[in-house]
Every structure is written in C-alpha cells, then in structure tokens.
Amino acid sequence: MTDRAGEVADPAPADPGRDVAGRAAAGFLHRYGEPPAGRWAAPGRANLIGEHTDYNDGFVLPFALPLRTVVAAAPRDGARWSVCSEFSEHPAEFGADEVAAPGRVTGWAAYVAGVVWALREAGHDVPGARLAVASDVPVGSGLSSSAALEAAVLAALVDLGGLELTAEQLPRLAQRAENAYVGAPTGIMDQSAVIRCRAGHALFLDCRTEAVEHIPFDLAAAGLAVLVVDTRAPHRHADGEYASRRAACESAAELLGVPALRDVPAADLGAALARLDDDETRRRVRHVVTEDQRVLDTVELLRAGRIRDVGPLLTASHASMRDDFEITVPEVDTAVEAALAAGAYGARMTGGGFGGCVLALVDAARADATADAVASAYAERGYRTPRFHRATPAPGAHRL
Ligand code: ADP
Numbered sequence: 001m002t003d004r005a006g007e008v009a010d011p012a013p014a015d016p017g018r019d020v021a022g023r024a025a026a027g028f029l030h031r032y033g034e035p036p037a038g039r040w041a042a043p044g045r046a047n048l049i050g051e052h053t054d055y056n057d058g059f060v061l062p063f064a065l066p067l068r069t070v071v072a073a074a075p076r077d078g079a080r081w082s083v084c085s086e087f088s089e090h091p092a093e094f095g096a097d098e099v100a101a102p103g104r105v106t107g108w109a110a111y112v113a114g115v116v117w118a119l120r121e122a123g124h125d126v127p128g129a130r131l132a133v134a135s136d137v138p139v140g141s142g143l144s145s146s147a148a149l150e151a152a153v154l155a156a157l158v159d160l161g162g163l164e165l166t167a168e169q170l171p172r173l174a175q176r177a178e179n180a181y182v183g184a185p186t187g188i189m190d191q192s193a194v195i196r197c198r199a200g201h202a203l204f205l206d207c208r209t210e211a212v213e214h215i216p217f218d219l220a221a222a223g224l225a226v227l228v229v230d231t232r233a234p235h236r237h238a239d240g241e242y243a244s245r246r247a248a249c250e251s252a253a254e255l256l257g258v259p260a261l262r263d264v265p266a267a268d269l270g271a272a273l274a275r276l277d278d279d280e281t282r283r284r285v286r287h288v289v290t291e292d293q294r295v296l297d298t299v300e301l302l303r304a305g306r307i308r309d310v311g312p313l314l315t316a317s318h319a320s321m322r323d324d325f326e327i328t329v330p331e332v333d334t335a336v337e338a339a340l341a342a343g344a345y346g347a348r349m350t351g352g353g354f355g356g357c358v359l360a361l362v363d364a365a366r367a368d369a370t371a372d373a374v375a376s377a378y379a380e381r382g383y384r385t386p387r388f389h390r391a392t393p394a395p396g397a398h399r400l
Pocket residue numbers: 069085086087088107108109111133134135138139140141142143144145146147149
C-alpha cells in the first residue's frame with residue numbers, strides 16, 4: 001500500500017480522461033487484483049537545440065516535457081516480470097531465461113525486458129515485479145516515449161530492489177536496453193534527458209564526456225511558452241536516412257583527421273570545408289559544426305536570462321537542417337514557417353527528422369493563436385491535422 005492507497009484502490013474503470021498516474025494505478029489493480037506498491041513517472045522530452053550533434057560527440061540541450069509515462073509496480077517472488085500497458089492489448093510475462101540474452105522478448109515489452117537485462121548484465125540483483133504502464137507521451141512522434149518507458153521502469157526496479165545506482169549511471173543502462181536489447185540505435189541524449197532533467201531548466205549535455213549542466217529555462221517566469229507541434233507526418237525512410245547521415249559524418253571526420261566533427265571548431269570551419277571536395281559532405285559538416293556552436297550560443301543566452309534572444313538561433317538551426325543536413329519534410333517546414341509568420345521568436349524541427357515535431361518559442365499569450373495559424377496552414381495544404389502541446393520544462397524520472 002502506498003500513502004495514496006485510497007486513490008490507488010479506487011475501483012473505477014480506467015478512463016482516458018483520467019490523470020495518467022491514476023490510469024497506471026487503475027490498470028495495475030485491474031490486471032493484478034491488488035493495488036501497486038508505488039508509482040514512478042518519467043517524462044517525454046524535446047530537444048531545444050542541437051540536432052544530429054550527439055553521435056558527433058557534440059552538444060545537445062533537451063528539456064523534459066510535462067507529458068509523462070507512469071509505471072505502477074509491486075515486487076513479486078522469484079525472477080519473473082509481468083507487464084501490461086494501455087498502449088497494447090497484449091500483456092507480457094517473462095522470466096530469467098528470456099532476459100538472459102537480447103531478442104527473446106520482442107514488441108513493446110522488449111523495452112521493459114531490456115531494462116531488466118541491462119541491470120542484470122551490470123551485476124544487479126533485479127527484483128521480480130508486476131508492472132502496469134500508462135502514458136501521455138505520444139508514441140513514435142519523436143518526443144521519446146521509448147526513453148520515458150525505459151526510465152520509468154528503471155526507476156521502479158531500482159527503488160523496489162534497493163539497487164545501488166547513482167543518477168549518473170542510469171542513462172547508460174537505459175540506453176543499453178534500447179541499443180542492445182531492443183536493437184534501436186540511439187545516442188545518449190534521450191535517456192539523459194528523461195532521467196536527469198530538472199523543472200524550469202534545460203539540460204546542457206556534452207555527449208562526449210556525458211558532463212551535464214542544468215541551465216535555467218523558466219519560460220513561465222518570462223511570459224513565454226514553447227509550443228510543440230506534433231506534425232503527425234509519416235516518417236519517411238527515417239532509419240536509412242539516419243544511418244546515412246551518421247556514416248557521412250564519420251567519414252568526413254576521418255577525411256579531416258579528427259576523432260569526431262565536434263573537434264572542428266566553428267572558427268576553423270572555412271578551412272575544414274576547403275579540404276573537402278564534395279558539396280554534399282561540405283554541407284553535412286557545416287550543419288554539425290554550426291549546430292554545435294548554436295548550442296553553445298543558446299546556453300550563453302539562457303545563462304544571461306535572455307530567453308527571447310534564443311529565437312533566431314532556433315530558426316537558423318531549422319534552416320541548417322533543411323538546407324544543409326536535408327532532414328526536414330514539407331509538413332515540418334510548413335509548421336515552422338506558419339509559426340514564424342504568426343510572430344514566434346523562433347521555430348525549428350526537433351528530433352531526428354523526416355517527420356516528428358516542431359517547437360516554436362512564443363509569448364505565452366500567443367500560444368493558442370500560433371497553434372491556430374499552424375492548423376490553418378495544414379488545412380490549406382491538405383495535411384493531416386497536427387496536435388499541439390504546451391511545453392514547460394518538467395522534472396526527470398522520479399517516484400510519485
Ligand atoms: P519515440 O519517438 O516515441 O521514442 P520510438 O519508436 O523510439 O518512438 O519508441 C516507440 C516504441 O516504444 C513503441 O512502438 C513501443 O514499442 C514503445 N513504447 C513507448 N511508450 C510505450 C507505452 N506507454 N507502452 C508500451 N510501449 C511503449
């Protein structure tokens with residue numbers, strides 16, 4: 001029983017209008033016939049700036065969203081794990097054999113089994129558990145529902161088992177679950193953001209050293225808002241394009257004789273570009289090098305409390321992704337243009353590209369009007385109706 005036992009034991013059937021924490025608890029009660037021992041939440045994330053810089057050993061600046069995934073959980077005897085999610089009609093159950101090696105649990109439950117596997121690989125005695133998942137993070141939109149699920153499960157298992165792990169160690173474990181068990185190649189940004197972010201702050205992460213700094217990003221206090229536009233555009237060849245951008249960056253670094261493109265300072269960009277004879281490679285390098293610099297410039301402005309002035313950097317980042325890195329699609333460009341025309345201070349695609357989300361920095365009082373302007377532009381072009389979220393920087397994974 002938790003100190004919220006009354007709420008947890010509420011026998012009312014889960015309904016979508018209910019708060020996500022209530023839905024997780026109700027889902028647990030419905031499936032396992034008893035209330036959970038506790039609930040753990042982890043947020044989705046948006047990257048304010050720094051795109052495709054992570055695998056170039058560079059800089060990113062994500063923040064956690066108020067949209068959360070909640071896991072209700074209770075320990076059970078033995079090395080067995082049961083998990084259900086309102087996302088799927090198919091609950092899963094697995095034991096020590098299935099988490100002995102990647103590939104044995106597939107589908108959405110692989111994200112959960114992967115966390116158990118990664119913890120056991122690292123030598124931890126993972127408690128058996130029953131888990132029920134509910135989430136407000138849109139799945140597959142680039143707001144990192146996968147990392148939110150991993151982080152909420154990880155937080156639950158660490159607490160239930162009294163495992164000795166520091167906040168610094170958790171992102172690597174969650175990333176290992178996703179890379180090695182699920183088989184999805186991702187950098188360290190998503191898991192770092194959903195675990196380590198703080199309310200009212202963005203997380204300045206050096207992807208080479210994994211050093212983090214919490215940068216004040218108090219939108220509400222400045223009368224500002226970040227409008228997140230989920231374009232719902234179908235991801236077009238995103239996996240193949242991601243792999244080809246990564247390969248292009250790696251071979252460019254080799255040509256330039258540096259360990260990673262992060263090692264090309266913005267001041268030396270002209271000289272570096274002059275050494276490359278292929279125009280496409282030059283544009284890929286220019287994106288990464290200028291994007292790293294834009295992250296550093298954004299951090300400087302935020303440290304000085306000048307949030308509005310970040311706008312032009314966001315817009316420049318978008319132009320660089322569109323023209324040099326070539327990872328945007330018409331739906332994404334339309335959302336950026338419509339938001340800017342409606343008076344946004346800046347706007348850019350956030351996430352890996354080829355669909356996904358756009359974020360726009362706006363006066364809080366203009367957020368709805370900006371959303372209306374984007375929705376009208378979509379209607380005019382016959383695009384799928386976008387979805388909107390207002391993003392205030394929220395805390396990372398924690399127990400409720
Ligand atoms: P995203 O950009 O949202 O992280 P991914 O493709 O990386 O997109 O991850 C989405 C996958 O993560 C889903 O297809 C599903 O397998 C898993 N997932 C995310 N959230 C949940 C959830 N609440 N319940 C079950 N599975 C989830």
